[in-house]
Amino acid sequence: MTIDVPLLGCSVAPEAAHLDTILRAAAEADRRGLDLLGVQDHPYQRRFVDTWTLLAAIGARTDRLRIFPDVACLPLRPPAMLAKEVATLDHLTGGRAELGLGAGGFWDAIVAMGGPRRTPGEAVAALEEALDVIELFWSGERSARYDGRFYQLAGVHPGPMPMHPVGLWIGAARPRMLRLIGRRATGWIPSSGYLPPERLPELIGLIEEGAADVGRDPRAVRRIYNVGGVVGRPGAAARGWFDGGPEAWAEQLVSLTRDIGMTDYVFWPQENPIEQVTLFAEEVAPAVREALSDA
Numbered sequence: 001m002t003i004d005v006p007l008l009g010c011s012v013a014p015e016a017a018h019l020d021t022i023l024r025a026a027a028e029a030d031r032r033g034l035d036l037l038g039v040q041d042h043p044y045q046r047r048f049v050d051t052w053t054l055l056a057a058i059g060a061r062t063d064r065l066r067i068f069p070d071v072a073c074l075p076l077r078p079p080a081m082l083a084k085e086v087a088t089l090d091h092l093t094g095g096r097a098e099l100g101l102g103a104g105g106f107w108d109a110i111v112a113m114g115g116p117r118r119t120p121g122e123a124v125a126a127l128e129e130a131l132d133v134i135e136l137f138w139s140g141e142r143s144a145r146y147d148g149r150f151y152q153l154a155g156v157h158p159g160p161m162p163m164h165p166v167g168l169w170i171g172a173a174r175p176r177m178l179r180l181i182g183r184r185a186t187g188w189i190p191s192s193g194y195l196p197p198e199r200l201p202e203l204i205g206l207i208e209e210g211a212a213d214v215g216r217d218p219r220a221v222r223r224i225y226n227v228g229g230v231v232g233r234p235g236a237a238a239r240g241w242f243d244g245g246p247e248a249w250a251e252q253l254v255s256l257t258r259d260i261g262m263t264d265y266v267f268w269p270q271e272n273p274i275e276q277v278t279l280f281a282e283e284v285a286p287a288v289r290e291a292l293s294d295a
């Protein structure tokens with residue numbers, strides 16, 4: 001089986017107190033050849049700045065990184081506006097914007113900020129409607145109408161179109177949402193803090209079931225793993241997942257690709273973001289790419 005060389009990237013927390021560090025870490029990720037940079041989206045978090053504004057600032061300071069919300073909080077971000085924001089970011093960056101999307105989860109905080117409270121079933125239905133709305137907004141049609149339970153379009157004039165086919169990557173862990181990913185999404189974004197590696201095969205199976213339901217090749221769905229941890233000194237043995245030297249990290253990411261079927265990795269450094277992003281980019285990423293280049 002041919003294995004694509006993974007996209008490798010990093011994520012940053014949009015903390016207001018560390019904006020200079022965040023922008024420097026993004027610049028290092030770009031300069032040292034990483035592929036992706038994600039920014040988590042929790043607008044109700046008092047320590048965080050707005051994710052979309054920060055992504056625009058990162059886009060202006062980088063040249064090659066593909067940037068995305070990891071993942072956008074749908075209950076606080078109406079899908080028509082999300083489609084407009086992503087397309088705008090794509091134009092500003094020369095075609096480097098992607099869309100990570102989440103159905104919501106911290107409902108008390110979402111409600112406190114004026115958003116809706118949704119049951120798990122409602123969250124799935126709302127996200128599927130959001131995919132419809134986003135696709136309509138990027139359809140190139142002169143006028144778009146949509147009459148859903150959660151979202152409506154009343155003859156809006158969509159546009160602009162993104163510069164490239166934007167990835168629709170969904171963060172989810174429940175069966176109904178995973179099957180929806182298999183049917184509709186271009187990517188899945190689990191996080192190691194919630195879904196450790198041993199759980200991934202079962203959940204990939206649900207995505208594959210959803211793809212099979214609509215006759216879709218499950219390999220069309222990217223599997224983008226947010227991996228949180230610390231890259232230790234060279235030669236340090238792994239003490240578990242994502243806690244060892246660069247060699248141990250590379251070995252684990254290669255194993256996750258070959259044995260479990262993940263396709264891409266976004267590193268969430270748990271300390272010293274500039275130093276850790278640099279170490280990941282210089283030591284881990286090249287080893288992973290080399291190991292998988294001939295697979």
